[in-house]
Amino acid sequence: MxxxxxxxxxxxxxxxxxxxxxxxxxxxxxxxxxxxxxxxxxxxxxxxxxxxxxxxxxxxxxxxxxxxxxxxxxxxxxxxxIARTFQNIRLFNNMTVISNVMVALNNLPEYKCSPFASMFRLPKHFETEKKMRDRAKELLDIFGLKEERNTLACNLPYGKQRKLEIARAMATNxxxxxxxxxxxxxxxxxxxxxxxxxxxxxxxxxxxxxxxxxxxxxxxxxxxxxxxxxxxxxxxxxxxxxxxxxxxxxxxxxxxxx
Amino acid sequence: MITLIDGLSLGSIYALIALGYTMVYGIAKMLNFAHGDVIMVGAYAIVITLSYSVSPIVAIVASIVLCTLLGIVIEKVAYKPLRGASPLAVLITAIGVSYFLQGVAQLVFGSQPKPVASVWRQLPAIPSLNDLGITTGAAVTLVCGVIIMVALTLFIKCTKTGRAMLAVSEDRGAAVLMGINVNKIITVTFAVGSALAAFAGMFYLFQIPNAEPTLGAMPGITAFTAAVIGGIGSIPGAMVGGILLGVVEKLCLASPLSSYTVAIKFSLLIVILLVKPTGLLGKITREKV
Structure with missing residues (x-):
């Protein structure tokens, strides 16, 4: 059972x-x-x-x-x-592929970092950023999007946009x-x-x-x-x-x- | 040349204010017409604290803290209950908040213009610049303005809060389904925008002799125009638009057409929108058939 x-x-x-x-x-x-x-x-x-x-x-x-x-x-x-993708793709088009995934990591407890730490660029900020970037790269690698990570989402071919949507949803764990x-x-x-x-x-x-x-x-x-x-x-x-x-x-x- | 520096300096004030308009528009999809009056509050905070002959640093910190809190409170009290209401209702509320702030300022500070303390007006001389005719105030404004704008760009591009702001401005519905707390992001946006207004208020006091309850109206509306010229919702657009208007204003004032300055400033908006309806750096949204 x-x-x-x-x-x-x-x-x-x-x-x-x-x-x-x-x-x-x-x-x-x-x-x-x-x-x-x-x-x-x-x-x-x-x-x-x-x-x-x-x-x-x-x-x-x-x-x-x-x-x-x-x-x-x-x-x-x-x-x-619960994470989802959309019937008509809804990526953050004017953001890079990797940023799309990093946004979805935002609210996971392991990447917590207050806006103040970010604003004053405390070490915590760089540490969190690096952790998020690494995790996002890992996910993009799994979905075969690592090469394109710095292109804007809207410039990806259609099939890859679909994949990126799944990767983004998976990022929210x-x-x-x-x-x-x-x-x-x-x-x-x-x-x-x-x-x-x-x-x-x-x-x-x-x-x-x-x-x-x-x-x-x-x-x-x-x-x-x-x-x-x-x-x-x-x-x-x-x-x-x-x-x-x-x-x-x-x-x-x-x-x-x- | 000096006029140009003055213009760039005034322009960076406008740019700072325009950033507040454009960020709030991009993320909360509303026009915060009370933004100009936050500048006024920031300026008064400087004038009042200085009148107790404290150090200017204290005055600056007080002004930033006060404006940031004010921005958050305005958003929570006036705009948050209207989330999802018709844009017109929000617009009218924003205008209401603007008059409310002006009214309160008149009650609290009186309608008489309050002179700015001399510490603020008589900045230490920088001989090499002052000899060229560039005032210290203009130089400070320009340098600080550029630093703040670079810092803001870094904040938006390279921090998680910044990325969440971009995501919300692109597609609020998708952002919320990726676990982003949109209300929190909107609050942060108001806080950042109002802190920028505090800086703008400080620098604006270099330009005017007295603080009065309506001092935010003119820079506010000019900066709003700048934000639209640059393409509302676009952060680099607000910077470009602000600086453009500042330079145009100072160049007009220095020319024989000085009495038409205001008219020229706002006609520029009409001309630019005729040529580029979405503003200089605005997104071109093609209508899908």
Whole structure:
């Protein structure tokens, strides 16, 4: 019996009369690579926004590693261990690659340094800066971005921007990584490489990953389990292969057979 | 030549103030129109403490501490409750805070101009410079201004707080999801901006004979113009814009057109925005179709 990393209990939110997500019950075990799929507008990103505190749920609760995080502020949730990437890449474009990662290290206790120490350039400042820089380099090396560390994030090719987003999220030292359509806009080669990166992250960092994806090849290739959302509700869940062959799921995606 | 040095010196005052506007705009996405009045408070802090004939160093420290605290308090009391409110509400509040500060200053210090103590006005002579016609005040302003701007650039580029500030100004939503406490960063921004205003207030006292409750209005609005000319939100832009306006102002004053100085200063804004709508160093945001 493996440990549960994320559990949601009837999680839901409505905007006025629109129930964007309701009764979402996810149970994700430690080390799982879990897929969240569904047609456009099914509420997948809404679930991510609920889990990261961007939206406050109107119903239900969620627990990370046994601790309830419902209603916590976004930065607190991040510090408790949920990090994410975005559907449309949201890097800090005018900052260098390494700065992007270093920003994400900001709130880890091991890099604590008061603004005063920085302002007056006390030894503590240089010590912390060096530690952060080293850690950021280490992460960039893992994601194959070390060479580009001093270029501006906006000048990276698309595939590398995606990787940098994952590296930045990993820098916050999460327990659970949420990837929102990591393969969006990628060609088949890039997608294949991305699949390797995701597997690598899971295996080497002992990470639990929840990802949203439309590319069924990717989902079928790396996710062990999936939940299908449709109109904000769970349509099916279970082992990937079974769920993808479920007639209800196929109907939801391509419509009823006439 | 002397006019140019004077202009650079006045320009670095404007640049320091413009930095406060531009940083707050970049990070909190609001125009802090009370910024000019923080300069006034800083200047009064100098004048009042000096009137107790303490050492100028004490006066300087007092002014910086007071302004920094004032900046933090203004942000906490007036702007923080309006986070997420419409920009117009925040703008009106900022104007309100500005008048409030001027009103309080009138109550506390009186509406009569207060002369600046002579220690501040009669700086030690630097013969080699003074012989050239450059006043010590102008030289001190210019040198300190440059040092402060270099220090600020280093602070933003090479410290974790600075990087967090850049990140928040680029994408607040993404920054908060990377664990950055945006409220703390905004507070730090106000503190730093107000400390810069304190320096600006000190240097401005080299330029004017008396302190009065509205002394912050003109440099404030000029520096705001400078920030827009440079491209609001851009730190190097604020520096360039400030120095440009300072030089233009002094050159105009020295020319036969001196009575049109203010008009020329502000027309410059219109001309520059006509050519470069985002300011000299502003980001060009292409509208996506």
């Amino acid at each position: 493996s440990e549960v990393m994320l559990r949601t209990e009837n999680l839901g939110i409505s905007f006025g009369g629109l129930k964007a997500a309701q009764d979402v019950n996810l149970t994700i075990n430690k080390g799982d690579l879990y897929g969240l799929i569904g047609p456009n507008g099914a509420g997948k990103t809404t679930v991510f926004n609920l889990l990261t505190g961007v939206y406050q749920p109107t119903t239900g609760k969620f627990f990370l590693d046994g601790e309830e995080l419902t209603g916590k502020k976004q930065e607190i949730i991040n510090r408790k261990g 999460p327990k659970l990584l949420l990837l929102d359509e990591p393969a969006a806009g990628m060609n088949p080669n890039e997608t294949a490489e991305l699949m390797n990166t995701i597997r690598f992250v899971r295996d080497n960092f002992d990470m639990t990953i929840l990802l949203i994806e439309h590319d069924m090849k990717l989902v079928g290739g790396i996710c062990e389990k999936v939940t299908v959302l449709n109109f904000g509700q769970e349509l099916a869940k279970g082992n990937t292969a079974e769920v993808l062959n479920d007639p209800r799921v196929i109907t939801a995606y391509i419509g009823e057979d006439e």
